[in-house]
Structures are given as structure tokens and as C-alpha cells.
Amino acid sequence: MRHLRTASSLTALALVALPLAACGGGDGGTADDAFKAHLKDRGPITYVQGKVNDNATHGIIDKWNKLHPEEKVTLKEQTDEADQQHDDLVRNFDAKNADYDVVSVDLVWTAEFAAKGYLQPLKGDLAVDTDGLLDSAVKGAQYNGVQYASPTTSDGGMLYYRTDLVKTPPTTWAELFAACDIARQAKIDCYAGQFNKYEGLTVNASEAINGAGGSIVAEDGKTPTVDSPEAAEGLQVLVDGFKNGDIPKSAITYTEEEGRAAFQAGKLLFLRNWPYVYGLASGEASSKVKGKFSVAPLPGLDGVGASTLGGHNTAISAFSDNKATAIDFVNFLASEEIQKDYMEKGSLAPIRADVYQDPALVKKYPYLPTLLTSIENAVARPITPFYQAVTKAIQDNSYAALKGDKTSEEAVKDMAAAIKAASGQ
Amino acid sequence: MNNNASGSTAPAPARRRLARRRARGSSLDPHETRRALLLVAPAVAVLALVIGYPVARAVYMSFQADQHLDENGVFVEGGFAGLDNYKHWLLQRCGDVACPPGSTGSSFWEVVWITLFFTVVTVTIELVLGFWFAMIMNGKFRGRGLVRAAVLIPWAIPTAVTAKLWYFIFSYDGIINNLFNSQVLWFGDKWAARSAIIVSDVWKTTPFMALLILAGLQLIADDVYEAAKVDGASPWQRFWSITVPLVKPAVVVALLFRTLDVLRMYDLPQIMTGGGAGDGNDTTTLSILVINEIRNGFNSAAALSTLTFLLVFGVAFLFIKFLGASATGAEGKAKR
Numbered sequence: 001m002r003h004l005r006t007a008s009s010l011t012a013l014a015l016v017a018l019p020l021a022a023c024g025g026g027d028g029g030t031a032d033d034a035f036k037a038h039l040k041d042r043g044p045i046t047y048v049q050g051k052v053n054d055n056a057t058h059g060i061i062d063k064w065n066k067l068h069p070e071e072k073v074t075l076k077e078q079t080d081e082a083d084q085q086h087d088d089l090v091r092n093f094d095a096k097n098a099d100y101d102v103v104s105v106d107l108v109w110t111a112e113f114a115a116k117g118y119l120q121p122l123k124g125d126l127a128v129d130t131d132g133l134l135d136s137a138v139k140g141a142q143y144n145g146v147q148y149a150s151p152t153t154s155d156g157g158m159l160y161y162r163t164d165l166v167k168t169p170p171t172t173w174a175e176l177f178a179a180c181d182i183a184r185q186a187k188i189d190c191y192a193g194q195f196n197k198y199e200g201l202t203v204n205a206s207e208a209i210n211g212a213g214g215s216i217v218a219e220d221g222k223t224p225t226v227d228s229p230e231a232a233e234g235l236q237v238l239v240d241g242f243k244n245g246d247i248p249k250s251a252i253t254y255t256e257e258e259g260r261a262a263f264q265a266g267k268l269l270f271l272r273n274w275p276y277v278y279g280l281a282s283g284e285a286s287s288k289v290k291g292k293f294s295v296a297p298l299p300g301l302d303g304v305g306a307s308t309l310g311g312h313n314t315a316i317s318a319f320s321d322n323k324a325t326a327i328d329f330v331n332f333l334a335s336e337e338i339q340k341d342y343m344e345k346g347s348l349a350p351i352r353a354d355v356y357q358d359p360a361l362v363k364k365y366p367y368l369p370t371l372l373t374s375i376e377n378a379v380a381r382p383i384t385p386f387y388q389a390v391t392k393a394i395q396d397n398s399y400a401a402l403k404g405d406k407t408s409e410e411a412v413k414d415m416a417a418a419i420k421a422a423s424g425q
Numbered sequence: 426m427n428n429n430a431s432g433s434t435a436p437a438p439a440r441r442r443l444a445r446r447r448a449r450g451s452s453l454d455p456h457e458t459r460r461a462l463l464l465v466a467p468a469v470a471v472l473a474l475v476i477g478y479p480v481a482r483a484v485y486m487s488f489q490a491d492q493h494l495d496e497n498g499v500f501v502e503g504g505f506a507g508l509d510n511y512k513h514w515l516l517q518r519c520g521d522v523a524c525p526p527g528s529t530g531s532s533f534w535e536v537v538w539i540t541l542f543f544t545v546v547t548v549t550i551e552l553v554l555g556f557w558f559a560m561i562m563n564g565k566f567r568g569r570g571l572v573r574a575a576v577l578i579p580w581a582i583p584t585a586v587t588a589k590l591w592y593f594i595f596s597y598d599g600i601i602n603n604l605f606n607s608q609v610l611w612f613g614d615k616w617a618a619r620s621a622i623i624v625s626d627v628w629k630t631t632p633f634m635a636l637l638i639l640a641g642l643q644l645i646a647d648d649v650y651e652a653a654k655v656d657g658a659s660p661w662q663r664f665w666s667i668t669v670p671l672v673k674p675a676v677v678v679a680l681l682f683r684t685l686d687v688l689r690m691y692d693l694p695q696i697m698t699g700g701g702a703g704d705g706n707d708t709t710t711l712s713i714l715v716i717n718e719i720r721n722g723f724n725s726a727a728a729l730s731t732l733t734f735l736l737v738f739g740v741a742f743l744f745i746k747f748l749g750a751s752a753t754g755a756e757g758k759a760k761r
Contacts, residue, residue, distance in 0.1 A: 083720065115500050144498040196612075197701035222494060250597045252613045258597070385494065388721045389528070396527035399705040417525030422721075424493045424520070 034096070034117070034318040039125050043322040044072045045329065048089070049104035049312075051080045056346030060338055064329060071325040073102075082106060093118035093317065101320040102329055104312050105149060107140050107380055108387045111221055113315070114148040115385035120316040122147045126327045133334060137351040140380035141313040143221065148315055150330045153348040155310030156374035157207060158295040158367065160263060160271040160281070169296030173237045176270060176299050180246045183269040189248040191241060192259045193272035197399045200255050202381060202391045203308040204272065205398040207298060208234040209412075210379045211305035216394070216415075221384040222423035227416035232408040234301065235401055242402050252402060264289060272298060274310065275349060278367045297373045309378035311349065349375065389422030480734075487511070487727035503724070510728035529718050530725070532706050537736075540711045543619075544687040547626045551683060552676070554627065555634025562635065563642040573639075580632040588696035591625035595697075618702030622694050626687070634679050641675020642668070677748045681741065688737050691716065711736070 052058060057075070065072050078085045086109055092100050093113065105113060113119045122128045128150040130138050137151035159176075161169050165186060170176035180190035193207075194200030209216060209226065212234030216226045241247035251259070256273060263271040264281050266288040271277070278295065281287050298305035314333055316326040332338060339350040343361055349371060350356065356372040382390050393415050401411035487510050490503025512518045514533045524530035562573050579587070594600045595611035602609060611621045645668065653663050691712035694700060700709035700717075711733045718726035 086720070115494060115498055117499060196699070197705050198699050221498060250608075250610060250613075253597060253610055261598075385498075385500065386721070388717070389723075392529065392717070393527035396705045399701070400526070403704070405704055414526045417522075418527035418531075421519035421522070421525055421528045421530070424491055 035120060038321050038323050040324050041322045042071055042325045044074065045101035045320065045322050045325050046074045046076050046099060047102045047104075047329065048076045048078065048100045050078050050082070050085045052077055053080070054342075054346030054348060056342050056344075056348065059345065060333070060341055063338070063341075064332055068325075068328075071322070071328075073329055076100070089113070089118075093319070096319050098317075098319050098321050100317050101322060101326050103315055103317060104152065105315050107309060107311060107313060108391070110141055110149050110313055110315070111143040111383045112385045112387055114143040114146070115221070118318055119148045120318045120320070120323060120326075122150065122316070122327070122330075126316065126323060128327075129331045129334065132336070132352050132354060134351050134353055134375055136309055136375060136378045136380070137311065140309050140311070140383070141315075143383060143385075144219070149313035150315075150334050151311065151351040152314045152333050153311045153342055154351045154375050154378075155274055155349050156371055156378045157203070157272050157274060157298055157307040157310075158278075158370055158374050159298050160273060160277060160293055160295055162269055162289065162292055163294045164292045165269060169294070170270075170299050171297075171304060172299050172302055173305075177241065177246050179269070186269070188267050188269055189251075189262065190246045190268075191270040191272075192247060192251040192254055192262065192268055193238075194255055194259060195238075195247075195251050195399075195402055196253050196255050196258075197395050198255060199391065199395075201398060202394045203310075204238070205235065205394050206308050206379070206381055207272075207306060208238050210234070210308075211298065211300035212237070213301070214412075217382040217384050217390060217419060219383075221382075222386065222419075224416035224419035226412050226419070228412070231412045235398060235408040235411060237301070238398075239401050239404070239408055243404065252399075263293075275367060275371055276347070278365075279347065295367045295370045297370060297377065304373065304377055307374045307378040309375065309380045311351070384423070386419075386422045390419050393418035393422065483727045484731055485727075486724050487731050489724045489727075491723050491725070506724070510725040511732070513725045514729055514732060529714060529721065529723075532709065532714065533729075535706065536709050536711055536714050539619075539707065539709060540688060540690070543623065543626070543690060543710065544684055547623050547630075547687055548680060548683050550623070550627050551631045551634045552680060554631045555638055555679070556676070558631065558635035559638035559642055562639050576632045576635060578632075579629050580636075582629070584629065584692045585696060587625060587629045588693045591621065591628070592697050595621045612698050612702055615702055615704070615707040618698050618708050622697055622708055625697065626690070626693055629693075630683060630686070634683060637679035637682070638672060638675055641672040644675075645671045677744070680748075681744045684744070685737055685741060688740060689733075 047061070049057070052075070061073050061075050078088050086106070089100070089103060089105070089109075093116070105119075110119070114121075120126060123146065128138075128141075128147055130147075130150075133151060134154065137154045138147070141147060141149040141151050159169060165182050166179055170179055176191060183190040193204040195204060206216060209231045212230050214226065214228050214231030214234050216231075217223065218225050238247065242249070242252070254262075256277075259268070259271050259273055260277050260280065262268045263273075263277070264284065264287040281293060282290055298307050300306065314330045316323055316330065320326050334351060336352055336355065339352050339355045340358065340361070342348040343350050343355060343365070347365075353372065353376075355361065356368045362368050381387075382394075384390050397406070397411040397415045397418070400406045401408050406414070488506055488508075490506035490509065492500040492503055495501045509518075513524070513530045517524045517530050517533060519525070519528055519530050558576060562569065562576065582590075592612075596602075597608075597610060599611075601607075601611070609617050611617045649667055649671075650663060653667055658666065689712050690710050694708045694710055695713055695716075698708045700706060700713045702708050711729075715726060715730050715733055718729055
């Protein structure tokens with residue numbers, strides 16, 4: 001009896017709610033209307049980014065506010081978690097909120113947000129000043145040939161190596177694995193990157209594929225190009241490394257931190273990681289490799305490899321009420337002075353080549369020239385509105401290949417098929 | 426159906442009120458019914474808005490096709506999709522082809538199986554351990570209060586912290602591998618990763634089970650046992666003939682809560698393995714799949730969450746139907 005009553009009241013609820021749901025489906029004005037509005041308007045704006053855990057951002061915003069008392073920027077911090085930042089942005093854009101004027105977007109979200117009409121195309125009055133910016137970083141903020149954001153900070157992978165064991169760093173995979181005998185004699189592991197099944201694996205697999213001349217998705221953001229002999233050959237390098245023990249078995253569970261811990265404990269000859277490791281491995285008291293390591297560009301199949309581009313872009317919300325102020329602020333973040341602030345105070349990699357050559361900075365951060373080479377040769381992860389599905393396709397299939405469950409050829413074939421299915425073709 | 430007899434004999438107002446009270450509100454006169462409805466209406470409206478609307482919207486969306494790119498690379502609405510989204514999961518069809526490895530659709534049945542596996546194994550272990558702990562805590566001994574409080578600690582720790590804790594314990598250079606001098610890749614191998622998750626979940630939620638069962642045990646009056654002793658029942662007979670049947674309502678509620686919990690388990694495997702290990706998806710639960718799919722922004726996520734809802738609802742229904750679980754405890758009381 002009681003259940004019957006519950007069931008009938010649930011039905012009643014559904015009857016009340018269904019018409020509401022039907023209303024929610026429709027869509028008001030088109031994105032184009034939003035793009036044309038408020039282009040010349042000025043006033044206070046809100047800048048949204050993930051939780052500030054550097055010492056630069058607050059000072060940079062203070063600098064702007066001192067210079068522009070009439071057009072103050074308010075900082076809105078999101079959580080620490082990238083996924084939650086993404087979801088928060090989507091919710092606000094979806095509601096066409098004017099609360100967010102300028103937003104910091106992870107590189108891999110740019111295409112998705114652009115395709116959904118959330119981001120103001122940066123052309124005409126709102127063009128980005130790309131003078132002096134690194135080419136790869138500028139390209140990483142484009143979708144379908146249109147600039148949708150401006151690069152703000154960059155990042156690139158580097159090869160950390162032990163200078164006490166290896167005199168000249170390897171420039172190709174063959175050279176790197178040839179040096180593994182040294183590791184065996186020293187009774188340590190040879191090479192590791194990030195091979196756990198998470199975003200880091202996408203980064204490492206893309207590097208292997210791009211470094212061998214392959215690619216993953218075409219410029220239209222939906223056609224897979226990964227089913228190629230080059231891509232398979234690139235992936236095979238890592239597969240072989242696992243098979244013959246040059247990459248330790250445990251590396252299949254490594255994220256950035258496990259690899260760093262192994263390297264700092266002196267248990268690893270070569271490590272692929274981001275620049276943040278440099279400061280920690282040379283500064284932390286527990287580090288056993290202090291003064292005994294250096295960095296080199298990532299190896300490729302025949303020459304310098306292709307790092308995966310990291311970093312953040314800054315974009316303008318299509319629903320902002322003060323777009324003229326917003327673009328000034330975006331260009332301000334990319335200016336030389338601010339880029340130096342990001343590097344000096346926040347250790348965030350600049351997007352201007354000249355900052356990397358600043359003698360004072362190079363003295364403080366000796367890895368800067370190497371990082372510049374890395375970023376100049378860097379390739380962005382697939383620029384596609386279906387990024388979440390594409391990264392899953394890469395992760396699942398390259399993980400299976402690394403574990404020896406399928407061949408590299410099968411892996412890239414399945415990757416292509418999964419990308420195709422995800423983009424609805 | 427207790428349209429009560431005593432109220433219909435046109436009694437004095439006082440008797441009528443008494444009768445009404447006895448009938449516990451199920452025989453209000455029309456006037457009072459209207460007032461009751463009026464009083465309940467705001468709550469019903471709020472519920473319809475905050476529960477009914479999202480559920481109905483999810484079901485509606487599950488019949489809509491995904492957005493796709495037009496020739497300018499801009500998303501456009503997909504329109505009505507019929508049962509395509511359900512076919513995507515149940516038949517693992519991606520458009521006209523079978524879902525290739527590395528697409529979310531390809532892993533549906535495997536994920537359902539993994540979720541059910543976790544449910545059966547962890548709940549069974551927790552039931553046995555929980556019962557045992559409850560029996561111990563039900564005894565009379567010095568420091569009983571302290572023990573009861575101490576047992577609760579794992580349950581009081583937030584799941585995310587528990588997950589991170591066990592993540593470190595099971596890591597390659599972690600305590601477990603050091604203790605047993607082993608080199609198990611706890612988060613790389615299928616069964617190792619699953620065991621690690623089961624151990625963590627059991628550690629975390631056995632106290633909850635124990636506490637609910639303890640509450641049931643406390644309701645059994647001591648004189649029942651004394652009477653049985655006088656009749657010469659052995660401890661074993663007392664356990665099976667008195668403790669088990671009398672504690673059953675509490676146990677069933679505990680089982681129901683835990684079963685539903687594990688069916689929606691997300692944070693523990695997500696933090697410990699990210700759903701990985703084995704072939705890359707061997708610790709992915711239904712909730713992890715739902716969240717990933719929602720992030721993808723696909724409408725098939727709505728179909729998936731509807732399917733998950735149906736599964737959880739079905740299990741809860743079976744529990745109530747066959748084991749007589751009642752979350753409020755009212756039915757258990759009525760039976761006794």
C-alpha cells in the first residue's frame with residue numbers, strides 16, 4: 001500500500017516536471033548576437049582562474065588596477081581541481097552569465113569552448129597582439145584558424161638526466177636507450193615518463209607519436225589522422241622500452257610525482273617531466289641528485305623530439321559587457337613586463353622568446369634555454385572540441401599497447417576508430 | 426485499507442478525536458484532508474522542482490542526439506535520437522558500428538560487472554566483519570564506550586582522505602610492499618587493484634555496518650536470553666534462534682544502505698586508480714563512467730545515468746520486496 005502511494009506521487013511529480021523540462025530544451029539568441037555586442041564597452045571586469053598558488057598573480061592584478069582605476073579587475077578564484085574549473089566555466093557560460101569577463105582556460109579546453117560559442121573570437125577590434133609571442137603557444141590558442149584566446153603561460157616537457165653518469169645528453173631515442181647500459185651498471189632504472197592511465201599518458205603518448213612525425217587529429221578537430229605508420233612507430237619506442245626493461249615495470253603507475261620521487265632518490269637515469277622538477281630536485285633537502293643532474297630537450301626518432309605544449313590561455317567571454325577593457329587586460333598579461341613577473345615570482349614559463357634570454361633570469365633558472373627549445377618544438381595536444389573523448393581514446397589504447405595487450409599498429413587503429421566514433425562520424 | 430470502523434458509528438466529538446488519533450491520520454474527514462493537502466503542497470512543489478525536474482530533464486535528454494559540428498566547426502543541436510543513446514550502452518553501438526576500444530560505449534557491460542562484483546564482495550565481507558564487531562561491542566566489558574568510539578574512527582574520516590591514505594599504503598614503495606617484501610604493482614594489475622579498493626572500502630565502512638547491527642542487538646531484551654538459558658538452549662542455538670531473527674530488520678537496513686552505496690561508489694576507485702589498472706578500465710565503476718561521460722558533454726550520459734538509476738532503484742526494490750527492508754524501521758516494528 002505504502003509503495004503504491006509512493007509510486008503514484010512520483011508519477012505526479014513527473015507530470016509536474018515534464019513540461020518544465022520541455023521548456024528547458026529551447027535555445028534563445030544565437031552566439032553571433034553575443035559576438036557583436038559590447039565590443040567597445042569599457043568598465044570593471046572579472047578575471048577567473050583556478051586557485052592561485054603562485055606568488056605572481058595577485059601582484060600582476062594589483063599592477064593593472066593601479067594603472068586603470070576606472071577599469072578595475074576583480075579576481076575570482078576557482079578550485080584547485082582542473083575538472084571542477086572546467087565544469088564551473090561550462091555552467092556559467094551555458095547560463096550566458098555576464099559575471100565572467102576574462103577567463104583562464106587550459107589549452108585543451110579552448111577548442112571545446114570555442115565550438116560551443118562561449119569564447120569571443122579575437123579579431124578586428126579585439127585582435128591579440130601576437131608580436132614577439134612564441135609561435136607554438138599562439139597556435140595552441142586557435143581553433144579552426146581563428147584566434148580564440150591569447151597564450152598567458154606556457155610549459156614544455158624536458159629530459160632530466162644525471163650528469164655524473166652521462167656526459168652528453170641523448171638527442172634521439174636510440175641514443176637514450178643505448179645509454180641504458182650505464183643505468184644497469186649503476187643498478188638503477190633507465191628511463192621513465194608519466195605512464196599511468198591519466199592525462200599524463202596522453203601527454204607522453206602524444207610526444208612519442210608527434211616526435212616520430214605522426215599526428216593525432218586533423219585541423220578540423222574531428223578527423224583522426226593517428227592511424228599512420230609514423231604514429232605506430234613512435235608508440236613502439238615506448239612499447240619496446242617496457243618490453244626490454246629500459247622503462248621499469250613500475251612506471252606504468254607513474255604520474256609526475258612518482259617519477260620525480262624516483263629521480264630525486266637517485267633511482268633513475270633519465271626522466272621526462274615538466275620544469276617544476278628542476279627547482280625541487282636541486283633545492284629539496286632529501287634530493288640525492290643535487291648538482292648531479294641537468295636538462296636537455298626531449299629526444300625524438302631522429303633529432304630533437306616534440307614536447308607536448310602545456311600552459312594556460314586567456315580568453316574573453318562572449319557574454320562579457322566590457323570587451324574593450326577585457327582585450328586590453330588580455331594583452332597586458334602577455335606583455336614583456338608581466339611575463340617577467342610570471343617567471344620571476346611564479347616560476348611560470350613565459351610565452352615570449354626574449355624573456356627566455358634575459359641574462360638575470362637565465363642565471364637564476366639555468367634550464368630556461370632548454371625550455372625555450374622544448375616549447376619552440378612543442379605541439380599542442382589534439383585541438384578538438386571532443387577533447388575528453390579523444391584523450392580517453394589515446395589513454396585506453398596506448399595503455400593497452402604499453403602493457404603488451406595489443407600491438408602499436410592495433411593501438412593507433414583503435415585510437416582512430418574511437419576518435420571517429422566520438423566526433424559523431 | 427483501514428477505513429476505520431470505530432469512527433463511522435457517529436460518536437461524540439471526544440470519541441471521534443480519539444478514534445482519529447488511533448487511526449494515525451489515515452481517516453481524515455474531507456475538511457481536514459483539504460487542510461492537510463494545503464499544508465503539504467509547498468513541500469511537494471519544492472520536491473517537484475529540486476528532484477522531479479532534474480530527473481525528468483535527464484530522461485528527456487537521454488532521447489536527444491548529441492550536438493555535432495556544422496561546417497563552421499560550431500556545435501549545433503542534434504535533435505531527437507529515439508533509442509540511440511540506450512543502444513549505445515546496452516548494445517554497444519556507436520552510430521552504425523560496434524563501439525571501438527577506447528570509446529566509453531565499449532566498456533558498459535564490463536563496468537556493470539565490475540560494479541556488481543564490488544558490491545557483492547565488499548558488502549559480504551562487511552556484513553560478516555560488522556556482525557562480529559557488533560557482537561563484541563554488545564558485550565559488557567570495561568572501556569566499552571571507548572571501543573565503540575574507536576571503531577567509528579575509520580567511518581568518520583572523509584572518503585577522499587581514506588582513499589589517499591590507502592593509495593600511499595599500497596603504492597609501489599609503500600608500506601604493504603615493504604612489509605611483505607613484495608613488488609606488487611597494486612594499481613597496475615587488475616586483481617591487485619581491485620583487492621586494494623575492496624580492502625580500503627571494507628576498512629572504511631565496516632564500522633557503519635557494525636553500528637547499525639549493534640543498534641539492532643541492543644533492542645533485544647536480556648530476559649529473552651535468560652528464558653532461553655532456563656530452557657536449556659546452547660549458545661549456538663541462542664544465536665541462531667534468537668539473535669539472528671530478532672536482529673534481522675536492522676541487518677537488512679544496513680545491507681540495503683551499503684549495497685546502494687557501493688552501487689554508486691565513485692571517490693574511492695577514482696582517487697586510488699582513476700578507474701585504471703589491468704586493461705586500463707578494470708576498476709571503473711558505473712559512477713566513474715557516468716561522470717566521464719558527463720564531462721564529454723554527451724547526451725548518452727543522460728541515458729547512462731538513467732540506466733544507473735534504474736539499476737539502483739531495482740536493487741532497492743528487490744530488497745524491500747523480498748527482505749522487507751524499511752528505511753524508517755516502521756514496518757519492522759509492526760511485524761514485531
